[in-house]
Amino acid sequence: MFKFKPVFKKRKYITLKNAVDKIENKEEVAPNIPGGMWIKCNTCGNIMYKKDLEDNAKVCTSCGKYYRMNAKERIELVIDTGTFREIDRDLKTVNPLDFPQYEDKVAKSKEETGLEEGFVAGYGKIYGKDVVIGVMDSNFMMGSMGSVVGEKITRAIEKATEERLPVIIFTASGGARMQEGMYSLMQMAKTSAVVGRHSEAGLLYIPIITDPTTGGVTASFAMLGDIILSEPGTIIGFAGRRVIEQTIRQKLPEDFQKAEFLLEHGFLDKIVERKELKKTLYKIVDMH
Ligand SMILES: [Zn+2]
Secondary structure, eight states: OOOOOOSOOOOSSOOOOOGGGGGGGGGGOOOOOOSSSEEEOTTTOOEEEHHHHHHTTTBOTTTOOBOOOOHHHHHHHHSOTTOOEEEOTTOOOOOTTOOTTHHHHHHHHHHHHSOSSSEEEEEEEETTEEEEEEEEOTTTGGGOBOHHHHHHHHHHHHHHHHTTOOEEEEEEESSBOGGGHHHHHHHHHHHHHHHHHHHHTTOOEEEEEEEEEOHHHHTTGGGOOSSOEEOTTOBBOSSOHHHHHHHHTSOOOTTTTBHHHHHHTTSOSEEOOGGGHHHHHHHHHHHO
């Protein structure tokens, strides 16, 4: 079957992104918010003014579906206004394996996201409490973990260990960055080791696993928290569902790899509503 792409680029009328048409193949519908002033929820069909959705922490005002947030929005969600100070912004990604078109992909992601890499870290305050916060941005090459992402995570945690601060990291990742091959895989060991040292120093580390977190990130620092939080409906896994089904030749449960399923099976400590997240983090940090 042929599928035609629209010829007209500029529309003069208000557009409604209707993801319901594509819902048959659910996995291909990324719940990002498209351009335009209005948005139709791809779960319940509710039509919202885009600003209302953004004011509601990107949660559908009708059915409560969670839309993805970028790094900047995450920081704004939990960090006191004006207290965020970014660290290690200037680390540059190189192409260690001379992987074809890798530089182009990185350049494109930089342009689209306004970020230097798929991880942003810095100091900030949560209701006046000092923390080190890091956020992966799934819009930057699917939040994949290359050498620079791994290095930035490591440095952020090392700084927190030195200054005896708690670390909070939002994860969102497609896994290791294939364009960096073995260098990407080594980041799993490196980030895990630094989390270990932070813990040995008696300090707190809270990962918040957001949609989607998979692959080498799940298999390293995302799952090594003292208290592991997540959001409703988040997909968390290592290998993809289809790969597992084909390998074990069995049908997996419907809610497999969903945060609720993982909570029930002891992989998560709590699923926290977005609106409650800042308060929850404050309580944990304060208790510690
Ligand atoms: Zn909805």
